[in-house]
Amino acid sequence: MAAELPSSPGWPAVLRTRELQEKIKTAKVLCVGAGGIGCELLKTLVCTGFRDIEVIDLDTIETSNLNRQFLFRKHHVGHSKATTAAQVVQGFCPAARITAHHANIKESRFDVDFFRGFDIVLNGLDNLEARRHVNRLCLAAERPLVESGTAGYLGQVTVHLKGRTECFECQSKPTPKTYPICTLRNTPDKPIHTIVWAKDLLFNRLFGRPEAVSDLDEQAQREDGQQQQQEQQQQADGSAAAAGGDGGGAEGGSGAEAATAAAAVGSEDASFFLRGEGEPALEYAARIFQRVYTTDIERLCGVKELWEKRPPPRPLRLSELLPEHQLGAVRAALQAAVEGAAAAGEGGEAAGGRGAAASSAAKALGLNNASQTWIAEQNASVFLLAIAMYHKLRKDEVGSASFDKDDDLAVEFVTAASNLRSSCYGIPEQSLFDAKGMAGNIIHAIATTNAIISGLIVTEALKILAGQLGALRNTFLYEFPASRRLVVVSCTDPPRPGCMVCGKVQLTLRINTETTTLSSLLSGVIKKRLAVNTPNLMSGGFLYEEGEGLEEDEVAAYAALLPRPLSLLPGGGLRHGSILTLQDQSQHWGVDIIIAHQEDLKEEDAPEGFILEGAVPEVKSQGEQQQQQPQEEAAAAAKAPASHKGAMAGVTETEDGTLVLDDDEEEEALPEKKAEDAGATTKASSRKRALEEDDTEAATAEEEPEAKRAKSEAAAPAAKQAEEDNEVILIDDDD
Numbered sequence: 041m042a043a044e045l046p047s048s049p050g051w052p053a054v055l056r057t058r059e060l061q062e063k064i065k066t067a068k069v070l071c072v073g074a075g076g077i078g079c080e081l082l083k084t085l086v087c088t089g090f091r092d093i094e095v096i097d098l099d100t101i102e103t104s105n106l107n108r109q110f111l112f113r114k115h116h117v118g119h120s121k122a123t124t125a126a127q128v129v130q131g132f133c134p135a136a137r138i139t140a141h142h143a144n145i146k147e148s149r150f151d152v153d154f155f156r157g158f159d160i161v162l163n164g165l166d167n168l169e170a171r172r173h174v175n176r177l178c179l180a181a182e183r184p185l186v187e188s189g190t191a192g193y194l195g196q197v198t199v200h201l202k203g204r205t206e207c208f209e210c211q212s213k214p215t216p217k218t219y220p221i222c223t224l225r226n227t228p229d230k231p232i233h234t235i236v237w238a239k240d241l242l243f244n245r246l247f248g249r250p251e252a253v254s255d256l257d258e259q260a261q262r263e264d265g266q267q268q269q270q271e272q273q274q275q276a277d278g279s280a281a282a283a284g285g286d287g288g289g290a291e292g293g294s295g296a297e298a299a300t301a302a303a304a305v306g307s308e309d310a311s312f313f314l315r316g317e318g319e320p321a322l323e324y325a326a327r328i329f330q331r332v333y334t335t336d337i338e339r340l341c342g343v344k345e346l347w348e349k350r351p352p353p354r355p356l357r358l359s360e361l362l363p364e365h366q367l368g369a370v371r372a373a374l375q376a377a378v379e380g381a382a383a384a385g386e387g388g389e390a391a392g393g394r395g396a397a398a399s400s401a402a403k404a405l406g407l408n409n410a411s412q413t414w415i416a417e418q419n420a421s422v423f424l425l426a427i428a429m430y431h432k433l434r435k436d437e438v439g440s441a442s443f444d445k446d447d448d449l450a451v452e453f454v455t456a457a458s459n460l461r462s463s464c465y466g467i468p469e470q471s472l473f474d475a476k477g478m479a480g481n482i483i484h485a486i487a488t489t490n491a492i493i494s495g496l497i498v499t500e501a502l503k504i505l506a507g508q509l510g511a512l513r514n515t516f517l518y519e520f521p522a523s524r525r526l527v528v529v530s531c532t533d534p535p536r537p538g539c540m541v542c543g544k545v546q547l548t549l550r551i552n553t554e555t556t557t558l559s560s561l562l563s564g565v566i567k568k569r570l571a572v573n574t575p576n577l578m579s580g581g582f583l584y585e586e587g588e589g590l591e592e593d594e595v596a597a598y599a600a601l602l603p604r605p606l607s608l609l610p611g612g613g614l615r616h617g618s619i620l621t622l623q624d625q626s627q628h629w630g631v632d633i634i635i636a637h638q639e640d641l642k643e644e645d646a647p648e649g650f651i652l653e654g655a656v657p658e659v660k661s662q663g664e665q666q667q668q669q670p671q672e673e674a675a676a677a678a679k680a681p682a683s684h685k686g687a688m689a690g691v692t693e694t695e696d697g698t699l700v701l702d703d704d705e706e707e708e709a710l711p712e713k714k715a716e717d718a719g720a721t722t723k724a725s726s727r728k729r730a731l732e733e734d735d736t737e738a739a740t741a742e743e744e745p746e747a748k749r750a751k752s753e754a755a756a757p758a759a760k761q762a763e764e765d766n767e768v769i770l771i772d773d774d775d
């Protein structure tokens with residue numbers, strides 16, 4: 041595959057300069073994630089001319105990745121995504137240097153200094169937690185972040201530059217939908233309710249960590265308490281009758297439900313769900329079946345108030361569903377799976393194993409069509425066999441398993457368990473394929489979406505490298521009827537002033553965490569250097585407070601921490617990579633301090649025993665009043681980051697959106713191109729603007745209104761979502 045530098049006349053003039061081509065070649069790029077987006081991104085980066093790339097991914101390649109993660113082939117299954125992606129890209133572009141890290145980006149070695157080693161960070165992640173982490177490190181390291189995401193036909197690329205645009209966390213993000221536990225336990229009425237019940241409640245109860253279940257029990261208790269409180273309040277208000285009239289909606293539940301919340305998959309007798317010493321695996325599975333689908337359902341049917349407005353569930357009986365000969369087939373399938381696993385050396389009662397024979401109850405029963413919905417007997421058979429297989433073949437996992445959508449046996453168990461429960465409640469059953477999608481929150485990935493998004497990421501990265509900050513855009517990809525895509529391009533917004541993450545100052549503290557005590561941190565750094573009156577410190581499990589309103593025993597407990605070295609404080613200590621949140625209620629001010637452990641601090645560099653980096657207020661001479669407002673100072677510094685300003689000088693944008701260099705600079709950079717580009721540069725220079733802080737607004741105001749209107753009309757109704765000043769582009773998939 042050719043990996044030429046962009047030289048086609050179709051590229052904006054600024055991208056055809058040697059200067060930028062050189063920058064592309066030498067820029068250090070960090071790609072976080074080597075999945076659907078990451079694979080496309082790596083390919084597009086090297087084809088654009090990028091040569092120095094590091095890629096991080098914690099995962100290994102699954103068969104299900106192969107349909108869209110085109111760097112990977114069948115023989116790569118089981119190998120590291122990062123390492124394989126790097127090798128494959130290196131294979132078709134030997135000039136590139138791709139460094140792979142098979143690791144979690146949240147490891148402490150990927151600290152602020154690591155991030156500072158890059159010119160630009162590009163995210164191709166799939167979870168909020170990791171995205172937020174990268175956002176914070178990019179802010180701390182003052183490195184530009186191009187963030188992305190796809191879900192089916194939807195996708196977006198957003199650009200985050202400290203002090204100039206919103207950070208990733210300026211806007212709150214939608215959290216996954218949750219369901220009240222009492223609805224899941226007592227009154228499900230949708231397939232998703234029984235799937236979540238099977239996955240979060242029953243799977244965890246039978247195979248998961250005990251804490252996972254007790255967390256849910258606590259949640260149930262909180263819900264119960266809230267409902268009881270609400271009911272008491274309603275009664276006190278004399279409105280109990282009215283509330284009873286339409287209370288207990290599908291997502292809500294009632295006091296009566298709360299009273300029985302522990303009845304199904306109960307919290308009070310967790311030991312019932314443990315397999316007894318020497319209890320045969322299939323007998324154990326049948327005992328669970330009997331409890332969950334017969335006894336618990338009968339018990340719930342007895343709570344008459346629950347069924348005044350909805351039909352009661354119908355208990356299932358195993359003996360009716362699986363007569364002896366069918367139970368015999370399950371027994372035979374288990375036997376065959378155990379023998380198959382033993383022959384393949386995969387595991388057994390004592391040793392855990394997860395080879396082919398231990399991985400599918402459905403296949404062991406001959407149920408090979410994932411799109412077919414199983415009938416009741418098949419659900420019951422899969423339910424029993426899956427439980428027995430966990431105990432016979434994957435015993436090590438019992439008690440610590442967590443649901444994994446790529447684990448066939450786990451998905452089969454959840455499908456069968458939820459379908460059986462659905463049949464009790466008259467809810468439609470699901471095929472294995474559909475249940476897997478619902479349980480794994482899977483929106484099937486579309487390769488072309490990843491490709492478009494990766495192209496857009498690189499486009500924004502090029503603008504950053506070219507210093508075209510006024511041209512940066514956030515781009516949103518929508519599905520549009522008639523197999524077309526709608527691309528909505530929107531100007532970036534400035535940082536949200538109240539943002540918890542970027543609205544505050546963020547500092548890096550280089551300090552010896554093994555020899556510095558909490559007491560000297562407080563006196564030297566926090567009180568003296570940062571002029572904090574009443575500090576409140578938090579980091580992971582560590583908490584320290586001063587100020588009014590503390591109990592005597594709290595004061596004593598906090599005082600006992602003062603002589604401890606930072607690394608030995610509770611909750612794992614303050615160590616390299618820890619983020620210490622410092623707040624001062626009295627000053628309405630807070631700051632995040634990133635701790636960087638440093639042993640060899642020289643006295644001339646760190647006379648106070650530490651180095652504090654960031655927009656730190658000046659230390660006033662003794663007795664002088666501390667009037668400096670650290671956040672104002674930081675805001676001022678952030679307004680015009682020196683590196684960005686320098687890079688932007690002399691760059692502007694033509695009316696058709698072409699990016700060009702200033703005449704003089706272009707002449708210098710690319711004399712032979714001068715004639716060719718003269719028209720563009722002349723046009724550009726006439727409307728060249730000072731690329732100051734309001735550059736974004738200027739760019740918006742100068743967009744071509746007619747073209748924009750035409751595009752917007754064509755794009756109706758989804759285009760309505762776009763702001764007035766957004767660009768709307770339609771891509772026709774058929775073209």
Ligand SMILES: Nc1ncnc2c1ncn2[C@@H]1O[C@H](COP(=O)(O)OP(=O)(O)OP(=O)(O)O)[C@@H](O)[C@H]1O
Nearest residue numbers: 073074075076097098099143144145164165166170
């Ligand atoms: N904390 C993290 N550190 C490093 N890599 C991460 C981290 N969190 C997620 N990733 C990686 O980000 C990538 C996201 O890619 P993608 O959304 O295509 O996920 P996938 O797991 O490959 O696909 P699917 O979820 O559809 O099966 C994954 O390869 C995942 O391993």
Ligand SMILES: [Zn+2]
Nearest residue numbers: 207210539542
């Ligand atoms: Zn922010």
